[in-house]
Amino acid sequence: MEQNLPDTIALLARTPAALDALLRDLPDTWTLRNEGEDTRSASDVVGHLNHGERTDWMPRAKMILEFGETRAFEPFDRWGQERESQGKSLGQLLDEFARLRADGLAELRGMKLRSEDIQRRGLHPALGVVTLSQLLATWAVHDLTHLHQISRVMAHQYDAAVGPWQRYLGVLKCAGHSAP
Amino acid sequence: MEQNLPDTIALLARTPAALDALLRDLPDTWTLRNEGEDTRSASDVVGHLNHGERTDWMPRAKMILEFGETRAFEPFDRWGQERESQGKSLGQLLDEFARLRADGLAELRGMKLRSEDIQRRGLHPALGVVTLSQLLATWAVHDLTHLHQISRVMAHQYDAAVGPWQRYLGVLKCAGHSAP
Numbered sequence A, B: 001m002e003q004n005l006p007d008t009i010a011l012l013a014r015t016p017a018a019l020d021a022l023l024r025d026l027p028d029t030w031t032l033r034n035e036g037e038d039t040r041s042a043s044d045v046v047g048h049l050n051h052g053e054r055t056d057w058m059p060r061a062k063m064i065l066e067f068g069e070t071r072a073f074e075p076f077d078r079w080g081q082e083r084e085s086q087g088k089s090l091g092q093l094l095d096e097f098a099r100l101r102a103d104g105l106a107e108l109r110g111m112k113l114r115s116e117d118i119q120r121r122g123l124h125p126a127l128g129v130v131t132l133s134q135l136l137a138t139w140a141v142h143d144l145t146h147l148h149q150i151s152r153v154m155a156h157q158y159d160a161a162v163g164p165w166q167r168y169l170g171v172l173k174c175a176g177h178s179a180p
Helices: A005-023 A042-055 A057-070 A081-085 A090-110 A132-156 A163-168 B005-023 B042-055 B057-070 B081-085 B090-110 B132-156 B163-168
Strands: A121-124 A128-131 B121-124 B128-131
Touching (some): A005 B005, A042 A081, A042 A090, A128 A132, A128 B163, A132 B132, A132 B163, A163 B132, B005 B090, B042 B090, B057 B090, B057 B132, B121 B132
């Protein structure tokens, strides 16, 4: 299936409310625990999503439209959100995500991209030539990979508690971690 | 981590609103497509969750309290929701999930389970002896395994659209499918 802008925007627009409904005021045992050393909690993931809104998606979309393949994107600082998230509660991070996402989508809609714009090419510092269409599809799938991660991180907290049911529950066997 | 009843209920109470925020009125390309033959779409998964509310979780909890290990649970009919979901829109399935879940949790809270009740044992037809605590933990992780599945099924629709970013997105490599 091709990237389709209205479909992409419909999904991107829903993620903040979905995470809010799932995570706000949920006990810390679900939201602040991770999967072990150097892994993220659900709360950390929301901070990571905020960092992407600030530095990755729309900034890169604008670079493609402005510079094409002549200038590579800034490498994405995968741990940059640690600084930005410091001292913020999960509620604050969720508020921030809703605001940043709404602003980003307003800006995207305001660009009134035509199909030839969507095919414009840019330069990723590691992946080489990419299109704006691929970037927008990745923005949406990036939401989904982190929803997938959040469900896995939370399920991990009850890994032992489910007892013999463990073998039936795929989420407890997932090795589909986003990397590097 | 042990199963903790308030934590379990807090999670179970949020899943319907989270799925509603994610899926309601989302384009069919996200909600009605699956991962290939004999797999489920996001909409099918909501039907499956409804079937579990009707036939699995609270009915089994009551069987443990009533019969202990003397009577095995009815085997879970994994495709039973096909009959119940037929002809229903995703919006109807989401409404149904919210209602069934609220009813189930009202019933659970009404039981005023003490810690000795939570340790009561029942008989699973395939897994053998299980505790009520394990059943309740599994109810919560079952929500998470299907949130995990929904994010994967939706991401699959853009598997090709993301182009070279595919390698960074764990959700596109997930093999943590709930089975059998």
